Each structure stands twice: as C-alpha cells, then as structure tokens.
Amino acid sequence: MPSILGSGRFSYKVVEDWAKLPAGWSFREVAAVAVDKKDRVYVFNRGKHPMMIFDRAGNFLSAWGENLFRRAHGLHMGPDDTLYCTDDGDHTVRRCTLDGKVLLEIGVPGEPKPYMSGLPFHRCTHTALSPRGDIYVADGYGNARVHKYAPDGKLLMSMGEPGTAPGQFNVVHNICCDVDGWVYVADRENHRIQVFDGDLGYETQWHNLHRPCGMYMESGADPLCYIGEVAPSLAINRNIPNLGPRLSIMNSKGELLARLGDVRAGLGTGQFIAPHGLAVDSRGDIYVGETSVSAWPQLFPGQPEPDPLRSLQKLVKIAGE
Numbered sequence: 001m002p003s004i005l006g007s008g009r010f011s012y013k014v015v016e017d018w019a020k021l022p023a024g025w026s027f028r029e030v031a032a033v034a035v036d037k038k039d040r041v042y043v044f045n046r047g048k049h050p051m052m053i054f055d056r057a058g059n060f061l062s063a064w065g066e067n068l069f070r071r072a073h074g075l076h077m078g079p080d081d082t083l084y085c086t087d088d089g090d091h092t093v094r095r096c097t098l099d100g101k102v103l104l105e106i107g108v109p110g111e112p113k114p115y116m117s118g119l120p121f122h123r124c125t126h127t128a129l130s131p132r133g134d135i136y137v138a139d140g141y142g143n144a145r146v147h148k149y150a151p152d153g154k155l156l157m158s159m160g161e162p163g164t165a166p167g168q169f170n171v172v173h174n175i176c177c178d179v180d181g182w183v184y185v186a187d188r189e190n191h192r193i194q195v196f197d198g199d200l201g202y203e204t205q206w207h208n209l210h211r212p213c214g215m216y217m218e219s220g221a222d223p224l225c226y227i228g229e230v231a232p233s234l235a236i237n238r239n240i241p242n243l244g245p246r247l248s249i250m251n252s253k254g255e256l257l258a259r260l261g262d263v264r265a266g267l268g269t270g271q272f273i274a275p276h277g278l279a280v281d282s283r284g285d286i287y288v289g290e291t292s293v294s295a296w297p298q299l300f301p302g303q304p305e306p307d308p309l310r311s312l313q314k315l316v317k318i319a320g321e
Contacts, residue, residue, distance in 0.1 A: 003269050005315060010249055010258035012286065012315035014269050018058040019312055025049060030289030030311040032075035032126075032214075032277030034083060036098060039281045042083060043289065043312060044075040051085075051100065056281060058314070064100035070110075074126030074138070074174070075277065084127040086137070091121045093137055106135070106153050112142060118158060120147045128175045128183065130198055136183055140172030146185060146200060159200040164190055166202040174215040178223055178252060186212040186227070193227070193254070206254035210243045214289070216278040224257070225250045226286060228275030231265045233298035239264070245272035245295075247288065247315075260315070265299045267310060273299065284317035 005012045021027075028047035035041055039056040050065035050072050071089025078084060082103060083096045092107035106120075113119035122142025129135060133151040144162040149155055160169050174186035181198035193206040193215070214228030229244040237243070246261035262271040272288065274295035279287045292311045296303075 005260040005270050006258050011318040015314040015316055018314040019054055020058050020060055026308055027311050029291045029293040031072040033279040033287040033289045034075045034077040035279045035281045036081050041287055044072040046072050076127045078129055086124050086127050088123040088125055088141055093127050104153050115142045118145050126174045128177045130177050130181050131179055136175050138172040138175040144169040173213055176215050176217040186215050188213055214275050214278040216280055222252050226278050228278050230274050245275055286315040288313045
C-alpha cells in the first residue's frame, strides 16, 4: 500500500506507529483527538487511561481521566486550551483543563434521559463552540437533537427530531462551528452534513459523503473541513469499493477537494478501519482516531481481531505542497 496519500496541495505521508506508549499500555480504541496551541496531542481513548497526551513526535507526556470517564466519544479543544470531553457512556459533557481538572459538567453522570425524548442527554456524542463561546452538543445515539448552551452551561435551546428532512437526523454524530457562527452537523446515517445558523436554523446540506463520522474544521476565513467517513457494514455492501473508510477534505462551501485512503477497509499503510475522530495541528498534519475494535466484527466477520489493533494514525503534510 502507498505511504503517500493524496496529491498536490493535499499530499500526506503516513507515519506508522507514531504514538510511543508506555510499556504494557494500549489505547484499546481511539474515539477522538485534539491538539493544543503547542501542538501537543490529546488522545481520548477507551483503554484504561482515557486521556493520553503526546508531543508532536509521538513521545508520551502524561495521562489522566482514569476515574472520570466511562466511555470516551467526542473531544473539542476550545480557543483557551480547555478540553470539552463528551462521554456517551456517562451521558455528560465535561470542560476540563489540559491536566484534567473539571471546570464545568453538563448532564447527570449515569442518568440518561428517556430514549428519543429529545431531553439532554441520551448518549451525547460530540461538542463544538460558537465564536461567542456558546456550547453546541450533538445528542445522537439515544436522541436526534442538537442542544445549545450558554458558556456557563445553561440550556438555551434544542433542535431536531428523527427523520430525513432538513433539521431531522439519523445519528447526530459530530458537530463543529466556523468563525461566522455557522454550525455543521454530521448526520451520519443520512449520509450528509447539515449546516445551520447560530440559532440552529437550517441553511443547507452537503452530500457526496458516506456515513460522515469524524469532523474537524479549521479556524479563520474559508476554513477547510476534514471529514472521516466510515465504511458500510451490511453483509450486502461491506465489500463494495469507494464507500470508505476514508478521509475527505472539503472547503466551506462543501466542495470536495481531496480524498485520502484506499477503496476498502484494511490495516495496510494508507488504509483505515473506522475514522471516528480527527484533529489537525499547526503544520497541517492530520491525526486520525479510529474505533477499530467496534468496527472490526462488522467489516471482517468471523476473522480474529488482531492484537493490538491499530486505532491511531498520523498523516504528515508534505512540505512544499
């Protein structure tokens, strides 16, 4: 498999075994990734040490969260270098310092609201911030809602219901905002990204996607949006090529600029299993967290799970492109 993905402006070198874990440690699977202003990488994972921190060379720095999180799912780095950690197993969003101090908790730990009630939360999935600091929470595994909170955690409004029409969702999975305050929602099982204004009024939607799962949007004007798409998992289509898993790079109008990855899932260089969470550092390098353990039996039924099973990749942007 190729060690270089993409072409031209979007050319990347695949780095094998980037993260240097302490002896005996593992990620199990990586749900989300974030990068701070010093390009330190925060890996939100489902192993025994939920938050692991590395420098950009992959050297292990520290870990925390062992007695805090039940099931890692979403991670967002705020402009003040605080982390918004979304725990779908605990039905909470926690704002934390970079060393793990909890500054804000939204939701009641271990107490989900009724399934599809629309009330926050039932297995919330991801968090984003508006330019003013308002907090948007995707509530997508047991609800079909997006909730908007004030910076202090006060609920301002909720929007969404199950379905396929604009403003309806089938697994609200990921969410991000741009500098103009528009909100981008990965409506995974409807194979689209829906775009809303800051008051969650529908604006438009992006298609030409397959189960958009991970999402990262740059800051600044006309930002790039990096999207992790996961593969089909039904017996009748899991082997169809060109449906993912892959990464797609789009501009702020939803126009496709590049696609990275092979035509099918796999563990070879340049292939993905389940790109679930993405982050991009100051040099344009991409960090891809994969929920490989969850996806393996769907993609490769009956085949033994490799141990360890890769769940984090780094793609280094090739200089000069």
